[in-house]
Amino acid sequence: MREIKLADLKPGEEATICSLTGNSSGNDRLRELGLIDGTPLRVIKFAPLGDPIEIKVRGFYLSLRKSMARQIRVRLRGNIEN
Amino acid sequence: MKTDLHTVSNTDNPSWAAIVGNPNCGKTALFNRLTGLHHKVGNYPGITVEKKSGRIRNSRIVLRDLPGTYSLSSKSVDEKIVSDMVQSWREPKNRPRAVIVVVDATNLIRNTYLALQILDWNIPTIIVLNMIDEARKKHISIDADELKKRTKAWAVIPASAKYGEGIKEIIETLEQIPDNVRLPKMEPRLVEIEHCTENIAPLEQFLEPKKDVLNHHPRIEALRLLSDDGYINYLTKYFTAAELEQLLSKVTEVKTALKKNHIPYRSLEQSSRFAYIDLYLGDVFKKDPISRRSMSEKADAILTHPVFGPIALLLVLGFIFNAIFSWAQFPMDLIQSGIDWTSAQAGAILPDGILKSLLTEGIIGGAGTILIFFPQIIILIFFLSLLEDSGYMARMAFMMDKLMSKIGLNGRSVLPLLSGFACAIPAVMSARTIENRRDRFVTIMLIPLMSCSARLPVYTILIAAFVPAGYIFGFMPMQAAVLMGIYFLGMFTAIFAALIFKKFYPSKSVQTMLMELPPYRMPLARSLWWQIYDKGKSFLTTAGSIILAISIVLWFLASYPRQAGDQQHTSRERIEYSYAGQLGHFIEPVVQPLGFDWKIGVGLITSFAAREVMVSTLSTLYNLENDSGQSQSLIQAMRKDRYPDGRKVFTPLSVLSLMVFFVFAAQCMATFAVIKKETNSWRWPLLMTGYMTILAYVSCLLVYQGGQLLGFI
């Protein structure tokens, strides 16, 4: 099972959060929104200009910048069974 | 109702309840339902940036609506209002009778986090499952009784602020809460998942003796102290200096121990709260699987599509600008003829003389002219409210965020900037949702570049008078295109200004932007109506107060002093001899290089009170100057006006220059005042005025002089 960055996922892919690297206050906010380790999410799309990225997590849609998505390490969901 | 607002204070009224909840969960809509007030609601996070109070109908209970927040650890100014208020609950005299936690029933898991934090304060807590109608449509089932039992909330009430469901029940529940109720101290609603209890124990034990003073569970205090370095400021009151020293060293000690065990101590509260939600509450509500595509997602497939998204955005804007002209035409003509008729009636009844001149040329000709623009303002506000309430505004922010990050701004800046199109004042206040101080101030500096609705009358009268009504490319109405261009000019200039700010005042922290994209919602007619009502009322109030007053003063300045042998002079000579004429001629050298004559110069001065005054000023001056005895509209007068040497006063170039001036000039005292208040310094409002004035003057100079050099007239 390989960990990759959320920013490297393609639209439509589903993944599970492994860890939030970095120590910015943005990460605190992400955790308060329920993006804690083990939370499943799905990438919806990238904005027309390529940034930010829209994800669906815990039933709501969240837009976050790629710079932050690079600090979120995830595991592709399809890989869990492997 | 309004008089109650003054009397509500933090301490002397025990019968009040606080409303808290996540951003965009419908708190304000619920507050409006409960109190019968009509505060602005919208469909994007961060509409409410201040405390608001109101009394429940037929009840002594006062409600306080607080800004939306995701948690009690505040990151921005509006969130700090909430955390400060909650912190004050340590003192029994500050405790509310009850707290209403509004949760979005379609988004329960995330919303429950804040609810748990509030519940742990042991104040009767009513959880309102708002938007229950939407949740039912999405087949999300919630067991309210079970939720109440497990969280030990005072009540859990499914409700819909939109349709008024559950409102009666909330009021009844509130009223049945006995006075001075003491809830048993509960274990905090956390599940320890990181095996850190032992590590935290020293800190928890140290706080234990203060339990009754702090009125909050020591474990939560410990977790907050670990996650937030500034949290200790909330506790200083309750400890002696020596104790504080000890507390700080305990915190450091515990942090070191946690670090050694590789436990991320900053996020302990979040992970243990969500563990509680997932483990204890997971089966209470059926989750919405992440793989299901919602209606909004399907709509967004087009509306935020890489190609169709931006096209749709431009089409929407083009449609709005065109509507401002075409839809408003008929009501504007109607108002115009009404004013003409009133003026004629007044002229017929009153005897000739100075009073007649004051009434017809000063009041009706000045302040009355402004009323003609009422329909356009209403149409603009209607569309802006529609964009907000439907949820499309959040998508505009989503699509434009890359641009924002390129120019060193926060994605959250988009919403205050867009609301600047209605009025800069609420826009400056809504910048409070921006967490980063630097980004917030830079955003505030840029907001006045967004053409507010007060500038609309100036643009439209100039466009209506001097831009032909044809089409360009065969489909885009020319007048709407010019208006759109003028708005874009402000926006593009804001981009450049932001780049300059970025160069001289760079951002120190990493730019983050976390924004929830709310589902598309059908705008509520009631909410649209109140927004239009408020804005329409304020427009009419302005016209009836300050614009009226300035019109009268201006009429006086343009009529006095009278020359000896007054009747021998033409009205043109008389007005040039007047105070206004002298003032205009005094500043004419300054504005002449921009292509403006002395009348426009007078208008530029008077419009500092309110931008629309430009139109009423010109109208009064032209009315007084009119010799012919028959009335002419402002547009006709402007088209006809000539300098003594025969050149036209309004040429395409001078009209363009004047519009550019209004895009850039900081002619609004109210904006100045609100910026001073929000930034708490003179520096920022002065900087705003300085840079915008220079920008306006230099650009107009370039437009007019450059245009003349290029051979335009």
Add this chain to the structure above:
Amino acid sequence: MVSFQEVIALLITAFAAVYSVRFMYKNLTRGEVPARCAKCALMQKNK
């Protein structure tokens, strides 16, 4: 010779002038936002 009409007109003007100056003074010093925007005024009142 000042006519009766003129006296009334000048009184009205004086009143309007005082009102304008008061409006601007209030606007600048207290940071309040009178009339301009009803909603903001309400917000400030509630603070």
